[in-house]
Amino acid sequence: MKKSRFPLGVTVLVLIFFYLPIIILVINSFNAARFSSSWQGFTLDWYARLFHSPEIWLSVRNTLIIALGSTAVSLVLGTAAAFALHRYAGSRLQQAHYTLIYTPLVVPEILMGISLLMAFVAAGTGLGLFTIFLAHVTFCVSYVAMVVLARLQDFDFQLIEAAQDLGASWWQSTRKVLLPLLLPGLAAGGLLAFTLSVDDFVITFFVAGPGSTTLPLRIYSMIKYGNPPMINALSTLLLAVTLTAVIASQRLARLKR
Amino acid sequence: MKKPAIPESRSPSLGAGLSLLLLLLTLVFAGGCGPSRPVLSVYTWADYFKPELLKRFERENGCRVVIDTFESNEAMYAKLKAGAAGYDILTPTSYMVSVMFDQDMLLRLDRGRLPNISHVDPEFLKITIDKAMDHSVPYMLVNSGIAYLEGRVKDVRPTWNMFDRTDLKARMTMFNDMRESIGAALKSLGYSINTVDEKELLEAEAVLLRWKKNLAKFDNEQYKFGLASGEFLLVHAWNGDVFQVRKENPDVRFFIPEEGTIISCDDLVIPKSARQPGLAHALINFLHDPKVAAENSNFIYYLCPNKDAYPLLNAEIRQNPGIFMAPAIMARSEIIANIGGANALYIKVWDRVKGGN
Secondary structure: OOOOOHHHHHHHHHHHHHHHHHHHHHHHOOEOOOOOOOOOOEOOHHHHHHHOOHHHHHHHHHHHHHHHHHHHHHHHHHHHHHHHHHHOOOOHHHHHHHHHHHHHHHOOHHHHHHHHHHHHHHHOOOOOHHHHHHHHHHHHHHHHHHHHHHHHHOOOOHHHHHHHHOOOOHHHHHHHHHHHHHHHHHHHHHHHHHHHHHHOOHHHHHHOOOOOOOHHHHHHHHHHHOOHHHHHHHHHHHHHHHHHHHHHHHHHHHHHO | OOOOOOOOOOOHHHHHHHHHHHHHHHHHHHHOOOOOOOEEEEEEOOOOOOHHHHHHHHHHHOOEEEEEEOOOHHHHHHHHHOOOOOOOEEOOEHHHHHHHHHOOOEOOOOHHHOHHHHHEOHHHHOOOOOOOOOOOEEEEEEEEEEEEEOOOOOOOOOOHHHHHOHHHOOOEEEOOOHHHHHHHHHHHOOOOOOOOOHHHHHHHHHHHHHHHOOEEEEOOOOHHHHHHHOOOOEEEEEHHHHHHHHOOOOOEEEEOOOOOOEEEEEEEEOEOOOOOHHHHHHHHHHHOOHHHHHHHHHHHOOEOOEOOOHHHOOHHHHOOOOOOOOHHHHHHOEEOOOOHHHHHHHHHHHHHHHHOO
């Protein structure tokens, strides 16, 4: 039987749809033209300027601090929440808990941003990196909990019992059985939290204070008076770093095996 | 189901988590050093100060200047109104300054600490809202006008009625901004852009509907790219944008219609929640030192209305009628005022223009 070409065609189209904008962005980061999309010659000027704008690097630093911090904390809290939800699934309390965890996923961002701001103001917390971190944890926890919960629902708890049967302590069975098996879920939740934190604009805008402008805030404000091609250059660099990290981690995983 | 394997090595998630935390701690502590100097927080548009000048201010005053940025007056206002504190200087547009002043959010300026505001151009102060500089000092001016491609548009006359040119049909754009576009139509009729007279507004609506037939779209952003590539031939534009596009397409020209135009002015203000009002006054005073004002304007390509800085400006700016408008046109130009309840009239007109055909 002749294989249909249709799936291949769809795959190619989808790939183009996903990656063409990124390719255009990378190409434009070397384009001397600032406004026209036509090619006006190769330049590294945008990269040079990028390395001379301390404000952008400051916001990159802020973004990374917040993303790493809120990912770490929301991973711990989210996983704990998922355990509670899974373990005591039937109880009234956990049903309420589930609703509470689920709500931040559906509440409009602007509402969350402004209510967090009002809460911080009422509590007298000075706005800054710390308040952004808290705000990001608030919504990241829900995403982590949902992802880990999905993983737990497929999890066979007899494995833990078997390990304990064979003499493993609680700590050993957790570290050597539960965590490794849960790792894909944790990694997925962590990556999701990290991504959400890095590109959040609306909530961050409201809870940011003096000296804590993050990269998305900086980029939006550059639309009025700033320099968009520099952003292309920065995105290209971020892309390169991410790709390198992904390839490196895949290599490492293969080496271990 | 996959067969579970108990790994020999330490669980990778623990290692990863630990290194993540370590990295985080180093980052936090690396950023936290040298806190003894006072910090002045400036909340402003991106790239709105020449960095070297701020460095100089830091040296002269033994402080650190931290810049944070917003992307619209309204978002900045919402945030401060909700109670965000800690910003010492803001640069909102005049109409937002009057809203904030009415809400009692701004500090009255201490004139004794601002000797340099005697350099502010008195001709410009005549058309501002806060004429006495009681709570705001003008910082930079942006003029609306018309930009076009000289090689492709024949027979250009410096008037808003260029939007009537049917030979440029679908190759023109106007701002997607209620006050700017209705203001242009009002000016073409010789009325004030801040009118609250319904009859005048209805006339302006008719003009806008007539112009709309010739427009490709209402737009505030893409027109720059369209003009650079030749997709649009004539656009309603802000002067600063046009001078940047012109570096790429030398065929671009800009004029301010002789009927007068809208001048947007961003002001320097100190919110009541400021923690460093003393340093904030010092920065306002510093920015209106004529030499500093000229250097700043030469860098960001907007005009600081400081009369003693004018002779020190680059010829490129000094001789540019798009930045330095002729006194007669300046006298006919206006600043967008906060018109309060009459805003509803404008919204109705704008809705009918956007919806009609």
